[in-house]
Amino acid sequence: MHGTFSDRPALARGSGQRLLVVAGDPDVAELLATTLELAGYRIVAVAAAVDGLARLTRERFDLVVVDATGPDVVELGRTRPTLAHRPPVLLLIDYESLDRIVPELGLGERDYVTKPFRVADVLARVQVLLRGSGAAPARDRALSYRDLVLDDTRCEARRGARALDLTPAEYRLLRHLLVNAHRVLSKEQIGRYVWGDHRGDNAIEQLVSRxxxxxxxxAPELIHTRRGFGYWLGRVDVEA
Incomplete structure (x- = not known):
């Protein structure tokens, strides 16, 4: 294994971390709160973004889950509150808003799941964000494999000295491949991670090709096809 990757096992459950859920839709709020509590997290749920901000100014949370389709979330995003602790944020957002939201995200500090969401995807992204928040400061974090580097804080990627001009979908795909270096990802896994659903083989093939x-x-080539199975990133001579 090269670069900064290691074989750390994913956390199956939470370990009592304190999460704030901001969701105006009662059904969404109940689903999130119940699911996250069953997964081992301690949950505080509020309906309005302004109430969530008030809790953040008074209390410490390990992570915030926000339904970004709420009517007051956009206005809240324009504020610059003074907070002693800024936890990572997981946004639940409509697919149509991704082009606006993704360039603004400091992935590693913030991430998103598209709506309608799968509970498994929410739990997976929560685990990733919580692991990241315990690592190095955001300004120092980057994913890398040999000379391929992805800087989550700036949403930038480069190969050696060459900057890569990536679309949001390409950036998301590259991040997924980097995090899972030497592991074959199926087209369905890629589609659900990049767009929140499976777009069909042709869309995935075109995205990977770009x-x-x-x-x-x-050289060396880092992105490979495993015919009939999917795609993986790494050196051929060190494939696991």
Whole structure:
């Protein structure tokens, strides 16, 4: 294994971390609160974003889950509150809003799941964000494999000295491949991670092809196809 990756096992459950859930839809709020509590987290739920901000100014939370489709969330995002502790944020957002939201995200500090969401996807992203929040400060965090580097705080990627001009979907795919280096990802796994649903084989193939043309201009090639199974990132001579 090269770069900064290690074989750390994913956490199956929470370990009592304190989460704030902000969701105006009662059904969404109940589903999130119940699911996260059963997964081992301590939950505080509020309906309005302004109430969530008030709790954040008074209390410490390990992570915030926000239904970004709420009517007051956009206005809240324009404020610059003074907080002693800024926890990572998981946004639940409509697919149509991704082009606006993704460039603004400091992935690693914030992440998103598209609506309608799967509970499994929410739990997975919560685990990733909580692990990241216990790592190095955000300004120092980057994912890398050999000379391929992805800087989550700036949403930038480069291969050696060459900057990669990636679309939000290409960036999301590259991040998924980097985090899972040497592991074959199926087209369905890629589709659900990048867009929140499975877009069909042709859409995945085109996306991978575009990313490969940008990443693999230099040798060695890092993005590979496992026919009949999916795609993986890494050196061929060190494939696990």
């Amino acid at each position: 990313l490969r043309r940008k990443v693999d201009q230099e």
